[in-house]
Amino acid sequence: MKLTNKDFENVKEAFSNCRPQSGSIKVSAGWQQRVMQDVRSIEPLKQKTDTPYDLLSQLLEGIHHHFWSIAPVACAFILFLSILVAKIDIGTEYELNQFFYETQSENSLYQSLNFDES
C-alpha cells in the first residue's frame, strides 16, 4: 500500500493524539527524596564566569580530568611510532634524498631507471 501525502497527514494526526495525556502521570513515593539525596552528594555548585582565572582553572581542571584517560593511548601511540621509525630506517631514505639533491636531476633519473645514455 502506497501512502499519499494526505494519508500520511492523517497518520501524523493520529500519532499526535495517541500519546498518554498529562493527567495520567504518577510519581512514586520517595522519588523526590532520592533525587535530593543524589543532589546533596554532589559538591556545591559555583556560578561559571568568564574571568581569565576561571577560564584557566576550567582548562586545568579539564586537562587534569582527561590526563589519565589519554595517557595509556598516548604511550601506545609513542611506542607504535618508535617501532615504525626503527623498522623504516630513516637513515637510508635520508641518504637517498641527499643523493638526488646533490646529483643533476636528468642524470639521476636516467641512472635510477637504468637507461643507457646513448
Place this chain on the structure above:
Amino acid sequence: MVDLHNSGDFQVIHRVLAGDINAFETLLEKYQNHVFIIMSKHLPQDMVEEIAHETFISAYKSLGSFNFESNFSHWLSKIAVRTCHDFWRKQYRNHEVPMSSLTDKHQNWLDRVTSTQSALSYNQAQRRIEAHEVLEWAMARLSATDRMIVSLMYVEGYSGKEAAEFLDMSLANVKVRSFRVRHKLKKLLAVIDVQPEESL
C-alpha cells in the same frame, strides 16, 4: 516588565549557586510535573522516573551555566529532551530497543486512518492504543535522532526551529533529517500489509 514567575526562579537559582543545596528542592517540586510530561512523551513509561531523575541531576550540575536571560522551564525542557535523546542513543548502541511486530488490527487501524474518513473520527481510546503501537513499531526502526525528530515535530507539533533548539542541532540539519524521516516512515508504513508478521 519583570516576569515574577522567572524572578522567583532566579532567586532560588542564586540561592543554590550560593551553596544552599536544599533550595533546589523548590525547583524540583515546581517543575517535576513539567519534566514528567516531557519524559512520558518520549520514553517508555517504566523509564520515565529514572530519566527524570537523571534530568534533574544534569540540571543541578549545569545550573552554574544558566544565563538568567531565558526562562528556567524552557532551559530545563531542553535538558529533559536531550536526556531522552541520550537515553535512546544508549539503547540503540546496546541494541536494546524493543522490536515489536504488528498484527491485523494494526493494519486495520492504518487502513481506517488512511481511508477517506477523517482521522479525527478514530481518536477514541481503543484506537489510541493501536496508533501508539504502530508509532512505537515504526520508531524502533529509526535512529535515535530520527526518533526524537518524529517525536518532537510529528507527535508534539514543534516547529523545525524549536526541534533544532531542543536537540542542539542546526535548523538545516533538522529540516533535512525530517524530510528523510518522512520518507522512511512512509516506506515503513507502506510495507505493513506486504511483509509477513514473522519477518518484522
